[in-house]
Amino acid sequence: MRIDVVTIFPGYLAPLREALLGRAIEAGLVEVAVHDLRDWTHDVHQAVDDAPYGGGPGMVMKPQVWGEALDAVLAADERPARLVVPTPAGRPFRQSTAQAWAGEQRLVFACGRYEGIDQRVVDEAAARMPVDEVSIGDYVLVGGEVAVLVMVEAVARLLPGVLGNPVSAEQDSFSDGLLEGPAYTRPLTWRGLSVPEVLRSGHHGAIARWRRDRALERTADRRPDLLAALPADALDAADRAF
Numbered sequence: 001m002r003i004d005v006v007t008i009f010p011g012y013l014a015p016l017r018e019a020l021l022g023r024a025i026e027a028g029l030v031e032v033a034v035h036d037l038r039d040w041t042h043d044v045h046q047a048v049d050d051a052p053y054g055g056g057p058g059m060v061m062k063p064q065v066w067g068e069a070l071d072a073v074l075a076a077d078e079r080p081a082r083l084v085v086p087t088p089a090g091r092p093f094r095q096s097t098a099q100a101w102a103g104e105q106r107l108v109f110a111c112g113r114y115e116g117i118d119q120r121v122v123d124e125a126a127a128r129m130p131v132d133e134v135s136i137g138d139y140v141l142v143g144g145e146v147a148v149l150v151m152v153e154a155v156a157r158l159l160p161g162v163l164g165n166p167v168s169a170e171q172d173s174f175s176d177g178l179l180e181g182p183a184y185t186r187p188l189t190w191r192g193l194s195v196p197e198v199l200r201s202g203h204h205g206a207i208a209r210w211r212r213d214r215a216l217e218r219t220a221d222r223r224p225d226l227l228a229a230l231p232a233d234a235l236d237a238a239d240r241a242f
């Protein structure tokens with residue numbers, strides 16, 4: 001997969017080169033290119049924004065600059081791409097979104113700032129490629145860069161070879177519709193708190209049952225909406241007894 005990010009703050013995307021994802025890039029498991037939107041300005045001030053039609057606070061990002069930038073970035077590789085535009089007004093980005101995007105050959109992320117990007121940029125792009133306007137949560141950031149860091153990490157970890165232990169991608173929170181339960185490691189007792197007995201019993205069936213019960217308990221407590229959204233056959237009799 002190739003990932004391109006267009007932003008006026010390229011430095012914000014530096015964390016993509018760190019740790020697990022950085023190693024995946026070095027290993028060639030994923031390609032990441034970050035582009036400075038101002039490279040496609042032609043005026044001395046490198047203007048990327050202008051006042052909004054209809055008035056109102058703040059500024060809107062200019063369509064001409066974005067159009068030239070996306071044309072150039074898309075032309076740099078022949079692989080078909082999906083354009084992703086983070087926005088508080090977007091459809092929710094979920095684990096299922098990350099799983100769907102993990103199958104793409106190419107993702108191009110457009111990071112807005114100010115009050116966002118002129119809508120015609122999205123509308124014009126949507127005539128020639130798939131475009132997703134997505135939100136990573138119901139809170140307002142100052143720009144799209146942090147949202148892109150979140151989404152790139154969520155997608156890249158699903159790519160073959162990126163995670164040392166690929167099974168964990170399937171046992172993620174949300175992959176079975178439930179939150180993950182609590183996890184423990186050594187020491188057996190820490191500050192007077194001990195690890196639940198069942199986890200040291202060696203009885204794999206009892207351990208699996210305990211973990212499922214803790215996941216159900218946590219999901220019911222913290223995210224009853226996820227429980228309500230589970231398909232009818234997702235809970236077996238033992239789950240229901242819990």
Ligand SMILES: Nc1cc(-c2ccc3cc[nH]c3c2)n[nH]1
Binds near residue numbers: 114
């Ligand atoms: N989920 C979420 C996305 C954003 C976001 C995304 C892009 C821009 C551009 C200017 N402000 C922005 C905020 N906030 N919260």
